[in-house]
Amino acid sequence: MKKIIDRIFNHIGFYRNYSRKHEMYPHVHLNSEIQKALSIDTSNFKLLINTELTKQFLLEDFSGLPESKDIFSINGKMLPCWLESDNNLEDDWLTTKSYYPLYFHIVKTFSTNKSKLRVLEIGVRTGYFGVVCAKAVECSLLYVGVDPNIYVENGLELASKSFESIRSKKINYDYVLINGLSNDPHIQSSLACSGLFDIIHIDGNHTLKGKIIDIYFASKFIKTDGLILLDDYNFHSDIVQNAINRAFKLQWIKSIGYIATKRGLGVLRA
Numbered sequence: 001m002k003k004i005i006d007r008i009f010n011h012i013g014f015y016r017n018y019s020r021k022h023e024m025y026p027h028v029h030l031n032s033e034i035q036k037a038l039s040i041d042t043s044n045f046k047l048l049i050n051t052e053l054t055k056q057f058l059l060e061d062f063s064g065l066p067e068s069k070d071i072f073s074i075n076g077k078m079l080p081c082w083l084e085s086d087n088n089l090e091d092d093w094l095t096t097k098s099y100y101p102l103y104f105h106i107v108k109t110f111s112t113n114k115s116k117l118r119v120l121e122i123g124v125r126t127g128y129f130g131v132v133c134a135k136a137v138e139c140s141l142l143y144v145g146v147d148p149n150i151y152v153e154n155g156l157e158l159a160s161k162s163f164e165s166i167r168s169k170k171i172n173y174d175y176v177l178i179n180g181l182s183n184d185p186h187i188q189s190s191l192a193c194s195g196l197f198d199i200i201h202i203d204g205n206h207t208l209k210g211k212i213i214d215i216y217f218a219s220k221f222i223k224t225d226g227l228i229l230l231d232d233y234n235f236h237s238d239i240v241q242n243a244i245n246r247a248f249k250l251q252w253i254k255s256i257g258y259i260a261t262k263r264g265l266g267v268l269r270a
């Protein structure tokens with residue numbers, strides 16, 4: 001008799017926990033907000049750029065910026081994130097000062113006078129942006145990266161080795177790498193339970209739907225004074241601008257800034 005009563009109570013406990021879990025994460029499904037964003041009519045769209053937002057990061061003269069080769073090396077030895085095949089003559093994205101060195105300036109400027117910084121990156125690849133953060137930030141830093149290793153099979157491993165090399169020399173720096181998709185509800189609910197972030201860099205799935213999902217969750221996971229950065233503002237046709245506009249219309253984000261990096265960088269505040 002006792003066994004039967006215990007079993008009934010266990011079942012009640014299970015169902016209570018199960019329904020609580022689903023109430024706790026109402027946002028993890030492709031919810032009506034994301035559906036709404038996808039169905040907005042964009043024919044009369046015009047992006048309203050807030051120049052105040054980006055003024056603090058503007059830089060006329062790039063001569064004082066570090067070289068990419070210096071950012072991605074320690075004592076003259078290139079870090080594992082650096083792939084020689086990325087360094088090609090047709091496109092100088094890896095070495096131009098208007099890409100990672102300019103990101104270095106943005107992250108450094110934003111983190112000055114902070115005691116700690118929490119960064120989330122969607123789309124890590126081999127960890128270039130993660131290394132930029134580790135080198136640019138002087139205060140305590142936690143970097144969290146999510147990537148399914150689609151572009152580079154061992155991308156997370158290379159990122160991890162690069163971050164570890166820096167961590168062995170830098171106190172107050174740590175990182176977490178998650179192998180998965182940012183649109184996976186399990187990943188989203190893990191991030192929802194991980195505390196808010198100061199910077200979120202969105203550079204993963206490059207479809208309109210993927211960008212909209214990432215901006216939506218970034219707007220939930222960012223601190224009130226945090227920065228959401230979107231790479232490829234002027235790349236991959238107008239997908240990034242289109243997604244930003246939809247997010248702005250639905251007030252997920254309150255202001256939009258722009259920095260003229262190699263491929264354009266959207267800077268958002270939620």
Ligand SMILES: C[S@@+](CC[C@H](N)C(=O)[O-])C[C@H]1O[C@@H](n2cnc3c(N)ncnc32)[C@H](O)[C@@H]1O
Pocket residue numbers: 122123124125126127128129130146147148149150151152155180181182183203204205206210
């Ligand atoms: C342009 S690369 C990122 C470059 C990286 N931000 C850097 O600075 O080196 C895009 C990355 O996004 C990853 N990716 C694609 N879809 C994704 C998704 N749904 N969630 C997370 N990452 C994704 C790919 O595996 C790829 O490594």
